[in-house]
Structure formats: structure tokens, C-alpha cells
Amino acid sequence: MVNPFVRHRGKVVTLLRRDVDTDQIIPKQFLKGVDRTGFGPALFYDWRYRPDGSLDPAFELNSPTARGATILVTGPNFGCGSSREHAVWALAQYGFRAIIAPSFADIFASNCYRNGVLPVQLPAASVDDLVRGPEAGLREIEVDLERQVITNDLGFEARFTADPYGRELLLRGLDEIGRTLLEEPSIAAFERRHG
Amino acid sequence: MTARTLFDRVWDAHVVQQLTDEVALLYVDLHLIHEVTSPQAFAGLRDASRRVRRPERTLATVDHSIPTGDRSRPIADPVAARQVDALGANAQEFGIELFDLASPGQGIVHVIGPELGATQPGMVIVCGDSHTATHGAFGAFALGIGTSEVEHVLATQCVALPRPHTLAARITGARRSGVSAKDLILALIGRIGTAGATGHVIEYTGDAIRALSMEERMTMCNMSIEAGARAGMIAPDDVTFAYLEGRPRAPSGPAWTSAVQRWRALRTDPEARFDAEVSLDASGVGPQVTWGTTPGMVADITARVPDPAQLGTDAERTAAQRALEYMGLEPGMPLAGIPIDRVFLGSCTNARIEDLRAAATIVRGRHVAPRVRAMVVPGSQRVKAQAEQEGLDQVFREAGFEWRNAGCSMCLGMNDDVLGAGERCAATSNRNFEGRQGRGGRTHLMSPMMAAAAAIEGHLVDVREW
Numbered sequence: 001m002v003n004p005f006v007r008h009r010g011k012v013v014t015l016l017r018r019d020v021d022t023d024q025i026i027p028k029q030f031l032k033g034v035d036r037t038g039f040g041p042a043l044f045y046d047w048r049y050r051p052d053g054s055l056d057p058a059f060e061l062n063s064p065t066a067r068g069a070t071i072l073v074t075g076p077n078f079g080c081g082s083s084r085e086h087a088v089w090a091l092a093q094y095g096f097r098a099i100i101a102p103s104f105a106d107i108f109a110s111n112c113y114r115n116g117v118l119p120v121q122l123p124a125a126s127v128d129d130l131v132r133g134p135e136a137g138l139r140e141i142e143v144d145l146e147r148q149v150i151t152n153d154l155g156f157e158a159r160f161t162a163d164p165y166g167r168e169l170l171l172r173g174l175d176e177i178g179r180t181l182l183e184e185p186s187i188a189a190f191e192r193r194h195g
Numbered sequence: 196m197t198a199r200t201l202f203d204r205v206w207d208a209h210v211v212q213q214l215t216d217e218v219a220l221l222y223v224d225l226h227l228i229h230e231v232t233s234p235q236a237f238a239g240l241r242d243a244s245r246r247v248r249r250p251e252r253t254l255a256t257v258d259h260s261i262p263t264g265d266r267s268r269p270i271a272d273p274v275a276a277r278q279v280d281a282l283g284a285n286a287q288e289f290g291i292e293l294f295d296l297a298s299p300g301q302g303i304v305h306v307i308g309p310e311l312g313a314t315q316p317g318m319v320i321v322c323g324d325s326h327t328a329t330h331g332a333f334g335a336f337a338l339g340i341g342t343s344e345v346e347h348v349l350a351t352q353c354v355a356l357p358r359p360h361t362l363a364a365r366i367t368g369a370r371r372s373g374v375s376a377k378d379l380i381l382a383l384i385g386r387i388g389t390a391g392a393t394g395h396v397i398e399y400t401g402d403a404i405r406a407l408s409m410e411e412r413m414t415m416c417n418m419s420i421e422a423g424a425r426a427g428m429i430a431p432d433d434v435t436f437a438y439l440e441g442r443p444r445a446p447s448g449p450a451w452t453s454a455v456q457r458w459r460a461l462r463t464d465p466e467a468r469f470d471a472e473v474s475l476d477a478s479g480v481g482p483q484v485t486w487g488t489t490p491g492m493v494a495d496i497t498a499r500v501p502d503p504a505q506l507g508t509d510a511e512r513t514a515a516q517r518a519l520e521y522m523g524l525e526p527g528m529p530l531a532g533i534p535i536d537r538v539f540l541g542s543c544t545n546a547r548i549e550d551l552r553a554a555a556t557i558v559r560g561r562h563v564a565p566r567v568r569a570m571v572v573p574g575s576q577r578v579k580a581q582a583e584q585e586g587l588d589q590v591f592r593e594a595g596f597e598w599r600n601a602g603c604s605m606c607l608g609m610n611d612d613v614l615g616a617g618e619r620c621a622a623t624s625n626r627n628f629e630g631r632q633g634r635g636g637r638t639h640l641m642s643p644m645m646a647a648a649a650a651i652e653g654h655l656v657d658v659r660e661w
Contacts, residue, residue, distance in 0.1 A: 106423070106425050184351075186211050
């Protein structure tokens with residue numbers, strides 16, 4: 001059972017880099033566990049912390065204005081590379097509910113939908129408007145998955161289209177396995193046909 | 196009857212149920228699992244009192260976090276040891292066959308599937324690993340999935356997927372000497388970019404693909420994910436069948452004959468349409484090396500490090516600038532001549548027997564340059580045994596290479612095979628991301644021949660000059 005996602009209002013932090021890969025989101029040394037918890041502090045580890053373990057003040061997430069952010073706005077091809085779902089666990093456990101980018105890697109987006117995190121694909125120009133436009137001063141926005149629209153109090157509005165299947169998983173907080181097991185007769189019939 | 200692509204044929208044959216216009220529930224013929232992305236999936240099954248639907252269609256091995264040195268002692272890293280133990284316990288509890296550390300069949304999951312003949316044309320194959328695309332070399336639809344999907348496949352033997360688009364990569368012309376499959380795929384990624392195939396399945400076609408061995412085809416398909424693709428595929432042919440015949444899990448006797456007949460139908464109709472197409476002239480491709488921090492930041496070994504200021508967009512300039520800073524390179528430096536500290540011959544991309552043979556040809560009778568540390572990590576214990584039977588281990592050892600046991604090793608540095616900060620590595624693996632091989636480590640991707648030559652010279656070098 002995942003957290004349903006219908007609409008979310010939250011503070012934005014921007015990480016305007018392209019091709020942010022899952023090795024950056026959660027480095028390899030944190031993949032040796034057998035649990036789904038405890039990944040939040042390791043998010044963006046090599047960028048967030050200096051080699052001595054102290055926070056790097058130059059990194060976007062460490063800025064005082066980023067404190068409490070729940071929406072990440074970032075560059076194209078976010079989540080590329082390894083299929084590690086740990087990357088989404090780390091983002092979710094850090095506190096992110098939605099990620100807005102011009103494009104996402106396929107496996108990453110699929111992992112998001114299964115963990116209560118909404119990947120919002122917006123054209124690069126809309127992402128620019130969102131972070132560079134006159135609205136940039138206002139760091140809070142609302143992401144509405146039901147209406148598939150992003151708004152803020154200053155009149156910014158951008159429509160998006162979520163993957164319909166992923167959208168349903170998120171809106172209803174569905175247990176995907178439970179849902180598929182409702183199709184068990186079809187699976188059994190397929191197996192009878194194909195051995 | 197509408198003309199269909201190879202991908203269409205495999206997809207259509209596996210649809211259990213159409214869930215939405217785009218998303219279908221697809222039956223999985225083979226599910227490969229390993230220690231890193233499966234423990235949470237088994238925990239989920241256990242919590243919900245669910246069983247594994249088809250344990251006999253599931254194969255497990257340990258590869259990602261295991262040491263590649265001495266195997267006679269327990270794993271020194273207690274966290275990795277617990278993860279490896281968890282896979283053993285889960286395999287036993289749920290009745291799944293496991294190739295563990297003691298097994299002669301152990302190896303990187305994408306090396307052992309084909310080696311066993313478990314990977315077959317026309318299959319749907321999934322694994323909690325993005326390089327699952329490798330198996331597409333046999334005409335299978337093979338893709339990487341996350342851990343929630345691993346749990347879903349264990350419980351239902353199905354995966355829910357939006358139908359990907361299709362992209363034809365036509366690669367034609369004769370490869371020049373010293374140019375390998377790795378160079379072709381790196382050149383293609385350089386051409387279309389790391390997100391060039393997002394949402395697509397690539398079918399590699401053309402006479403240059405037909406001319407590749409099975410192992411070379413696996414190298415091509417393996418890196419499909421580095422272009423963003425869901426999967427890569429190559430239509431099966433006599434090369435495929437010759438590779439599979441007689442392997443332990445391949446059909447035999449009359450079943451073999453009927454399987455081959457069935458597999459021959461797995462091809463793209465001449466009039467079938469792809470959603471996108473790209474072509475590459477193999478005769479114009481030289482040995483490739485990456486200069487940056489994505490596999491798309493790649494150039495011919497005869498080229499110079501690009502000047503970010505001359506790139507097309509702001510975003511590209513910023514990314515290239517950042518990459519060069521991380522890599523410690525200056526615009527305009529010739530790529531050939533960049534000194535290296537380490538060499539890694541391994542990974543699911545390039546650690547099969549042909550890769551080791553190609554590298555051994557270069558190093559035979561020569562020695563690794565002073566101050567360079569070089570290692571060979573065979574893709575599987577069977578590859579290792581085969582290489583030892585051919586005396587390749589002696590060639591490498593005498594040249595000063597370390598000769599290791601099978602595993603993912605320094606491709607992703609989950610064990611103790613890592614780069615130190617600032618160390619520069621010539622690697623036959625698949626990702627040159629920041630920190631991939633160790634925090635601050637600098638990776639240059641290339642072919643086994645190119646990495647072997649770099650080990651001997653102590654710097655990046657054009658293997659064609661050998």
C-alpha cells in the first residue's frame with residue numbers, strides 16, 4: 001500500500017542539472033541493506049556532503065531556503081542509469097512528493113508511481129517559467145494530479161499528462177499486486193495456453 | 196494482416212490482459228534476481244503472505260556486492276554478507292534455484308543467463324537491473340525493473356508495462372580493424388544522446404549487426420539503457436542458434452528443431468514501420484573513448500577533448516563544463532595520451548570469453564605500465580574457467596594484471612574494488628557517471644582492446660597503432 005497522491009501543496013527546490021543519474025541520487029554504498037527504510041539521509045550523498053561528512057553549503061538542497069521543500073524541479077533525463085528503486089525511496093524519505101522535469105528515465109518514473117512520488121513531465125519552457133519567471137519569488141506551488149495541473153498563487157498554471165496507469169496507482173494508493181491478482185483467471189488461462 | 200516488427204511479435208505473444216489503452220499485463224518467461232534489488236521484494240511477499248507463482252521460471256545469483264578476491268573466507272563486509280545470506284535464505288524458502296558464491300555457475304546475472312541457455316529468443320525477460328537489455332541480443336524483450344516490480348513478478352509472473360515505441364538502429368558497412376561492438380554502441384549513443392531512445396525499444400539491424408558474434412551482440416544490447424531505451428533487440432539467426440545449441444537450459448532433440456523453426460519467425464516484416472529510425476555507418480567509426488560523465492560524452496580516440504563553449508545550448512555547455520571539471524580535463528587536449536592510474540576489464544558489457552581473448556591478444560608478451568594497477572574480473576566463473584583452460588590467466592598475470600573471481604566489481608564499486616578520489620580509470624564497463632566507480636574517481640569507457648592497450652602504455656592510446 002503506498003501513500004495516495006491526489007494533490008499536494010509544497011515548497012520547491014530547484015536542481016537545474018541534466019542527466020541526474022540514480023548513482024548520484026543514491027550512491028552504491030547505501031544499496032547493501034535489506035530494508036526499504038533509512039535512505040533519506042543518504043540522498044544525493046556525494047553532492048550534499050563534503051568528503052569529511054559535513055554539509056556542503058554550495059549544494060542546492062543545503063540552502064536555508066530549501067529547508068522543508070517537498071517538490072523538486074530539475075533538468076531533463078532525471079533518474080537515468082541504474083534501475084535501483086532505492087533512488088525513489090531516498091527522495092520520498094527525504095520528503096519529496098513530486099518531481100518536475102522536462103523528461104524522466106523510464107524505469108525511474110515507473111518506480112516513482114509505485115512509491116507515492118509523482119513524476120511531472122513539463123516542457124522545458126514551462127520549467128523555466130516556473131523557476132525563472134516573475135513567480136520565482138513564490139516558492140510554493142500546488143500539484144493537482146486529479147486535474148493534472150500545476151498552479152501557484154500568482155497565476156502560474158501548467159497542465160501535464162501523467163501516465164494513466166501510474167496516475168490510478170497514485171490517486172488510489174493501490175496495492176498493484178493486489179490489483180493484478182484480480183486478473184488471476186487471465187494469468188492462469190495464459191499459462192494453460194502456453195505451458 | 197498488419198506488418199509487425201520483431202518487438203511487436205514478442206509483445207503481442209505475451210499480453211495476458213490489456214489494462215488501459217497503453218498498459219498491458221505481460222507474461223514473464225524468465226525472471227533473473229540478484230542480492231541487491233530483491234531482499235525488499237521478498238520481505239514484501241512475506242508480509243502479505245504471498246508465494247512465488249513460478250519459482251521454476253526464476254533464477255538467482257550473487258554478483259553486485261560480493262568480493263572478487265579470496266572466496267575461501269567469509270565475506271568481510273558484514274552488511275554485504277547479510278544481503279548475500281538473505282538471498283540464500285529467500286531462495287531456499289521460496290524454492291528458487293540459486294547460483295551462490297560456491298557454485299561453478301555463479302557470475303554476473305546477464306552473463307550466466309545466456310551461458311546457461313536460459314535466455315532464449317522470443318522470451319520476455321526481466322531483472323531488477325537496468326542492463327537486462329543484454330538478453331535482447333537473442334531476440335528476447337528484456338528489460339530492467341525496480342524492486343516493487345520484482346515483487347510483482349514474483350507474486351504474479353507478470354509485469355504491467357506501457358507499450359514502448361520502436362526505434363530502428365540500422366548499422367551498415369564493414370567495421371575497421373581495431374573497432375569492436377563497444378565502439379559501435381558508444382558511437383550510436385554519442386549520436387542520439389543518453390535520452391535519445393527513452394520510451395523506445397531499439398531494434399539493431401543492418402549488415403554490420405548480422406556480422407557480429409553473439410557476444411558482440413550482447414555488448415550492443417547491454418548498453419541500450421545508456422541511450423535511455425527500455426530494451427534493445429536483435430532478430431535471432433543462425434549465429435544465435437549456433438550459440439544456444441547444446442547449452443544446458445536450451446531445448447534438445449526434437450524440441451530443439453521445433454524451437455528453431457519457431458524462432459526463425461521472430462523478425463521484422465520488410466514493410467513494418469518503426470516510430471523512429473537512426474542509421475550509422477560502421478566503416479566510419481573508430482575506437483571510442485568517453486571524455487565526460489555520461490556515456491553520451493564520447494569521441495573517437497583521435498579527437499580532442501571538446502570545448503564546452505562551442506556546444507549548441509546553454510544546458511549542454513553547463514553540463515560539459517561541469518563534466519570536464521570533474522574529469523580534470525582541459526578543452527583541446529588530445530584524448531590519446533591522457534595518463535591513467537587504473538584499468539578495469541570486466542562487467543556485464545565486456546567480460547565474456549571473447550572480450551578476454553581480445554584483450555589478451557594485446558597484452559601477450561607485454562607488461563602493464565609502471566604505477567598502473569590493472570585487473571581482470573571475468574563475467575562468470577565459467578568464463579574464468581574457460582579462460583584458464585586457454586591459458587589467458589597466465590597471459591594476464593605475466594603482464595601484471597590481477598586475475599579475479601566473477602562479479603560486477605568495479606563497474607559500480609559495491610565491493611572493495613573502487614577508485615580513489617582523482618584516480619583515472621580505463622574501463623570496459625558501461626557507466627562513467629560521477630562517483631560510479633568510487634567518489635571522485637574518473638572513468639573513461641572503452642573496448643577491451645583499448646583498455647588493454649591503455650594498461651600497457653599507461654595512457655589512452657589508439658589500439659589501431661598496435
